[in-house]
Amino acid sequence: MSENKATIASYNDYQTKLQKIADVRNTLAVLSWDQETYLPEKGAAFRGQQITTLSTIAHEMYIAPELEQLLQTLHGAEGLDAIQTKNIALSKEDYDKNKKYPAAFVAEMSQVTNESYHAWIKARKANDYSLFAPSLTKMIALKKQETDILGYEGHPYNALLNEYEKGADVIQLDKVFNDVKTALSPLLAQIEQKAPVQKDFLHLHYQRDRQWQFGIDLLKEMGYDLTAGRQDISEHPFTTSFNPQDVRVTTRIDENDFGNMTWSCIHEGGHALYEQGLPTAQYGLPCGEATSLGIHESQSRLWENNVGRSLGFWQHQYPRLQRLFPENLSAVPLSGFYHAINKVQPSLIRTEADELTYHFHIMIRYEIEKGLMDGSIAVKDLHHTWNEYYRQYLHVTVPDDVHGVLQDIHWSHGSFGYFPTYSLGSFYAAQFFAAAQQQITGLDTAIAAGDYSSLLQWLRQHIHPFGRYYTSNELCAKVTGKPLEFGYFLDYAKKKYSDIYGL
Amino acid sequence: MSENKATIASYNDYQTKLQKIADVRNTLAVLSWDQETYLPEKGAAFRGQQITTLSTIAHEMYIAPELEQLLQTLHGAEGLDAIQTKNIALSKEDYDKNKKYPAAFVAEMSQVTNESYHAWIKARKANDYSLFAPSLTKMIALKKQETDILGYEGHPYNALLNEYEKGADVIQLDKVFNDVKTALSPLLAQIEQKAPVQKDFLHLHYQRDRQWQFGIDLLKEMGYDLTAGRQDISEHPFTTSFNPQDVRVTTRIDENDFGNMTWSCIHEGGHALYEQGLPTAQYGLPCGEATSLGIHESQSRLWENNVGRSLGFWQHQYPRLQRLFPENLSAVPLSGFYHAINKVQPSLIRTEADELTYHFHIMIRYEIEKGLMDGSIAVKDLHHTWNEYYRQYLHVTVPDDVHGVLQDIHWSHGSFGYFPTYSLGSFYAAQFFAAAQQQITGLDTAIAAGDYSSLLQWLRQHIHPFGRYYTSNELCAKVTGKPLEFGYFLDYAKKKYSDIYGL
Missing domain, CATH: 1.20.58 (Methane Monooxygenase Hydroxylase; Chain G, domain 1)
Structure with a gap:
């Protein structure tokens, strides 16, 4: 040979x-x-x-x-x-x-994760952070060990960030989250001065089967291939891929919350379109896998927010929705609906946050994780730190630990460095969507006519087919000509909320 | 130590x-x-x-x-x-x-099975047995090799029978199927003299959801634990067990054939009750596995036929069924329904046969398999042999190969020796049910009142918990005091059809 x-x-x-x-x-x-x-x-x-x-x-x-x-x-x-x-x-x-990873470390991590998860469950039940703190202390100690095992330059947290988003580090993220603080805070302050938007009608009774049908139709219209996937019901919506020919999504339906099903469908649909667009020929190989968590999330959020919460999208979809639920929506004009689904309201719980305040939730977690890793924040007083951050940035008072530091499962699983990918997803989405609007003739018009095919085609050409061939930073530069810049999200948010709130 | x-x-x-x-x-x-x-x-x-x-x-x-x-x-x-x-x-x-099994044999068998399956598909499409015969010839040659590999006493077919039903041999089965011929043929002849039973109303429109509900209710009433199992839809109904705590059934619904769903539910329910009754502590071990195919089939058929096609069963269930489908059944009395669901009619297709003529279908396959193994029947003329047997025993003329020798998938898969377990299942069922009737006080009364718990309890005590600890022959002797005897099925059939047909 x-x-x-x-x-x-x-x-x-x-x-x-x-x-x-x-x-x-x-x-x-x-x-x-x-x-x-x-x-x-x-x-x-x-x-x-x-x-x-x-x-x-x-x-x-x-x-x-x-x-x-x-x-x-x-x-x-x-x-x-x-x-x-x-x-x-x-x-x-x-x-x-x-x-x-030494075998002893893996075994200890597995044991501590198990212990810490159960402690978290117990602490939530008792609504008492102090029951979680001892396990979390052990977990942090292990995660610090892990940063040494993996090695890093600069801040130890970089080692963990790199696990979820290759190439991400505190230099990039400090900058991004500083932008969140300095640029989004004034925008939020402006909005808080305005009269609150009315959205009660989203919580009337929306019949289950009709919600399901609306969601399935949205998935089809987005271009999700139901001969290479399916939707089912689960407690928490998720996307799972067995290969690009079998990518499944789930949703949940709350008959008293129209938004719950709708944006979970669109969000998971965005993830699923990405997975269906990965190259089948690279099955099982790195270039057949998603670029990164951040890029994955950029795909779900681009569809969920940049498309699915846009006025154009609902110009086409809203009349159909009104016909499905005339008892709830016939008296609500499109503008009222559009304002309602984009209502900004600082809140306690990350997963319920709007598109704008969401990034404060993430920024807080980022600061805490970084501080835990370099020792500047102590585990013992973490709930106080948490509550203070929420007061400072979101102007809300955390009433108890369940609505505060105990709300997310991530730390109990040892997932440190994961949270930032959620915000990165939104910021990549804004930058990608701006590029798409520039590169696709008539994109906004098409979306307003219910035609998402040119967008999907663009994603299929520029984002989906590369897998891990590029890192997220490389992909972003290739697609948009620039590294990740928070300005795209800021421009998007400013324009959107100025229109809605008349700023 | x-x-x-x-x-x-x-x-x-x-x-x-x-x-x-x-x-x-x-x-x-x-x-x-x-x-x-x-x-x-x-x-x-x-x-x-x-x-x-x-x-x-x-x-x-x-x-x-x-x-x-x-x-x-x-x-x-x-x-x-x-x-x-x-x-x-x-x-x-x-x-x-x-x-x-030598590796070379396994490889050849795998290749020939693949070839033979595709030849069978092709032959069915062309409705031409001659397209299947060459592959079948190879398959038979391999199966003969397999009998030598496995070893046997007496007839070579014994080696294959033993694969599906440990302890079964041609001595036992010749006797059983001779009884089918000599005892069931006269009964069938008597029935054929009688006016045909009316059953058109079973083929009116039976709405899908209401059928589903009826089937699920039957499963629950039988005692199938839906917290350790579930029912879904598939093209061909089946039961699958992942462990005794997760035993799933499927059914199909034909809106123009009420019987299709109903007895598939009860049949698969019988299989599933058996699997749910296997000992969890023996998971993965022989004593945690079903005794044999014949015993598995005895459980499905006992519920499907001895219970599910009995007059007593429908005394309780029929009024409910009438309420579900008044448009089809309100004018049909219980006796008319009972006769219809037990109509005896010689036919061409095994899977559509009634409880009585079914065993002629199996007997014919048994004779053919035995003859193929000892060389007394040639592969080349198998379709003629087939057609002649059908004429002789079932008095029907086979119009073409698809309705004849090509109807079953089994031989294309190399499954020789499997068919007899279907009849064994019915015969074991009859013998077990007779024992149950004798041992359970008021069983018939309970069934007629819709209470199947004493029957299930009896099965859970006498049949289900042993797995492969006993062979089917041993289990039969243990439960009924005797080896398998065709007489139990004959008595059951004689009594049932005498009542229905006024013999």
């Missing part, structure tokens, strides 16, 4: 191995999907056991020495094309990173 | 290994369930690949030398209880049997 032929043969071996691992991981995703949608109550214990067994199998397949050897052989080898070279580089990076 | 302690430790190892294999196999069952119920169209190709990967993993886990060693150590070891000893014996038997 010539050297190139041997390289190609090794590459094929590598690809087969990764695809088999993907088969097992995607099977785990099927088990989880079933667990959230259709699993009968008593099946939970055995399902947990099944998931443990399959996870162990996937892990053992991944750490097998044959894969490591192949990666060593192929890393830097000639005779591979650009995508193949990138796959090998990323797989090697993943593999080497995984290898850094 | 004392010898006993070491034995127990090895047994625990063995149990853990088998349970992990069961986790993977049950995961495969989840993938298949999803494939038949909710898989989006385009997901099929990747799903096939996922199933192949998982099957290979399960197979590799099973043939790992560690398991073989444990079985050798534990086989005949002291210090195990009766169930543990039986588990080891059966696992060793399974393992040794699996080991008999």
